[in-house]
Amino acid sequence: MEELVGKLWHRWITRVTGKHYPDKGISLEEMAKAAGLWFRAFGGDPARHVEAATATVHGGRRSWGQRIAGTDTRVELAWQDERTLRLPSRIDAFPSRELNRDLYFWLTVLAA
Numbered sequence: 001m002e003e004l005v006g007k008l009w010h011r012w013i014t015r016v017t018g019k020h021y022p023d024k025g026i027s028l029e030e031m032a033k034a035a036g037l038w039f040r041a042f043g044g045d046p047a048r049h050v051e052a053a054t055a056t057v058h059g060g061r062r063s064w065g066q067r068i069a070g071t072d073t074r075v076e077l078a079w080q081d082e083r084t085l086r087l088p089s090r091i092d093a094f095p096s097r098e099l100n101r102d103l104y105f106w107l108t109v110l111a112a
Helices: 002-017 028-041 064-069 097-111
Strands: 049-052 055-057 074-076 084-087
Touching: 002 064, 028 049, 028 084, 028 097, 084 097
Parallel strands: 049 084
Antiparallel strands: 055 074
């Protein structure tokens, strides 16, 4: 019984505190080819490859609910080095797939 209550609590608190829309998200696998084209079209280095960024601890402010739930401690940042353009592996910040796709394009053009 205790495990059931714990699972229900975890599911509820993460849903309430989460600012994500998993069903409207878009992955980098879907966007990698288009992101590479946009990066090069806007003047990015043609030798760079588009890859997924790794999640890092950000240490920024979190809401009270996020601290209780233990969520949003890590973030995937967009960055680049001499060989790669790193973008988040999945973006689900907006309630629309189109807006999440546009955020990939915005990050790509900004990096170029």
